[in-house]
Amino acid sequence: MVDRDSASGAAEGGASATPTAPTAPATSGAPQTPSAPASQAPEDQLPPPGDPGDVLTLGSTGPEVTELQKRLLRIPNVYQDGPVNGQYDQALAQAVSRFQVWYGIRGDANGVYGSATRRILESRT
Structure with a gap:
């Protein structure tokens, strides 16, 4: 019984304390690290206008x-x-x-x- 009470208390306490503390830092830390390089990399790697990947069709201009x-x-x-x-x-x-x-x-x-x-x-x- 003591183990169940301890486990329940730990689970309840851990559940409320663990998501609050780790979720905010982990979420804010994880997206910032991948987002900064990920957002910079695609911008740096965008093909220039007229790149062979461009498709032109009716209505295109430029x-x-x-x-x-x-x-x-x-x-x-x-x-x-x-x-x-x-x-x-x-x-x-x-x-x-x-x-x-x-x-x-x-x-x-x-x-x-x-x-x-x-x-x-x-x-x-």
């Missing part, structure tokens, strides 16, 4: 789209007289699709400038 437009203009009859305005419109999607068909590119959706299309286009321009 310098990556402008670069795509310039490259497609170097391929005869793919984006002939197409505008270089940084906007991924229907005309650009059709040019990307034409390029994909002509060069047998697989792995990207039709008219979408993904990694497979980017790799081939960059190797040719």
